[in-house]
Amino acid sequence: MGRWEPNARGRLEQAALELYIERGFEQTTVAEIAKRAGLAERTFFRHFADKREVLFGGAGTLQEFLVSALADASDAATPIDAVAAAFEAAGTLLQERRETARQRQAVIAANAELRERELIKLASLASALADALRQRGVTDSAASxxxxxxxxxxxxxxxxxxxxxxxxxLPHLIRESLDELKALTAGK
Incomplete structure (x- = not known):
C-alpha cells in the first residue's frame, strides 16, 4: 500500500489542468492525470467521476456559497443588487485564482462538450439564486x-x-457591469 500524501484532490486538479493545456482535453487520459499527480488512477476516481469533473468539481461549493451570500444580503437590497452582491462575494474568493481561472476557461473554450457543461453550470447557479430570491419573497418572474x-x-x-x-x-468588474446594465435599462 502506498504512503498517504496530502492534497490529492488539488494535485489532481493541477495535473489535469497542465495536461489539458499541453495536450488538449480530448487527448488527456485519467491515467495520465493520476501519473502526473503522483497518484494511482483509483485515487482519481475517489475524487472525480470523470475527467470533466476536474474542471467543474467546485460548482456545488460555489452554488452553496452564492445562495448563502444572497440569504445574507440586506433585506433592503433590490433582487438584482442582492444577486450582484452574492456574485461580488464569490468574485472576492476567485480573485486569488486568476491565472488558474484563465487557464481553465481556455481549456473550456477549446471544447464544445466543456462549453456546454459550463452553460449548464451557469444555468444551475441562476436557478438556485432564483429559488433563494423566492424564499426572500420575490415573485417568480422577478426572481428569475x-x-x-x-x-x-x-x-x-x-x-x-x-x-x-x-x-x-473581479468584484469591481461585477459592480461595474451591474451599473452598466442599470444604465441601459434606464435608457441612459
Missing part, C-alpha cells in the same frame, strides 16, 4: 429575471477579468 441577469453580469465581468490585461479586481 434577477438571477438570470445576475448570471449574465457575472459572466461578462468574469470574461473581462480573465481576458483583458490590467483589469481591476
Amino acid at each position: 429575471l434577477a438571477a438570470e441577469a445576475g448570471s449574465a453580469i457575472f459572466r461578462i465581468a468574469f470574461e473581462r477579468w480573465i481576458n483583458e490585461a490590467g483589469q481591476p479586481d
Whole structure:
C-alpha cells in the first residue's frame, strides 16, 4: 500500500489542468492525470467521476456559497443588487485564482462538450439564486429575471477579468457591469 500524501484532490486538479493545456482535453487520459499527480488512477476516481469533473468539481461549493451570500444580503437590497452582491462575494474568493481561472476557461473554450457543461453550470447557479430570491419573497418572474441577469453580469465581468490585461479586481468588474446594465435599462 502506498504512503498517504496530502492534497490529492488539488494535485489532481493541477495535473489535469497542465495536461489539458499541453495536450488538449480530448487527448488527456485519467491515467495520465493520476501519473502526473503522483497518484494511482483509483485515487482519481475517489475524487472525480470523470475527467470533466476536474474542471467543474467546485460548482456545488460555489452554488452553496452564492445562495448563502444572497440569504445574507440586506433585506433592503433590490433582487438584482442582492444577486450582484452574492456574485461580488464569490468574485472576492476567485480573485486569488486568476491565472488558474484563465487557464481553465481556455481549456473550456477549446471544447464544445466543456462549453456546454459550463452553460449548464451557469444555468444551475441562476436557478438556485432564483429559488433563494423566492424564499426572500420575490415573485417568480422577478426572481428569475434577477438571477438570470445576475448570471449574465457575472459572466461578462468574469470574461473581462480573465481576458483583458490590467483589469481591476473581479468584484469591481461585477459592480461595474451591474451599473452598466442599470444604465441601459434606464435608457441612459
